[in-house]
């Protein structure tokens with residue numbers, strides 16, 4: 398009997414969005430966010446991406462409109478988004494609209510457990526349309542969310558439904 402040809406996994410491209418004040422990681426409230434810098438988080442994500450044959454497009458901005466422009470620009474070229482919108486998680490209808498309009502699945506990420514903090518952080522304008530939410534594992538939240546998104550995008554049921562680079 399002829400052997401099944403091995404499935405060739407084409408590289409996926411994933412957009413990684415870091416919102417306001419995340420450029421300060423490492424020195425910003427380390428008792429809440431830890432001492433890992435955004436550059437170190439980027440290196441860790443890149444290692445996961447390389448191992449999984451995934452490419453990434455990364456943005457950090459303190460400006461809501463810049464993040465929205467970036468989501469709109471990337472939407473056609475990525476299979477999904479990993480999103481730590483920082484404070485905009487709790488306030489930005491416009492960023493939510495941009496992510497939903499992208500038509501791409503996204504995972505919401507937080508270093509801290511937002512539900513164990515101030516009540517205004519318990520509300521997320523992104524969560525109900527997210528594929529999943531990972532919150533409270535420090536820098537590991539990113540790795541966990543990234544792996545979860547990759548696994549989701551690689552499921553056979555998703556094959557062909559997302560752009561690849």
Ligand code: DQA
Pocket residue numbers: 417418419481482483484485486506507508509510511518
């Ligand atoms: C955060 C949680 C948000 O409430 C906060 O505004 C941030 C960081 C986190 O990663 O824990 O900026 O998204």
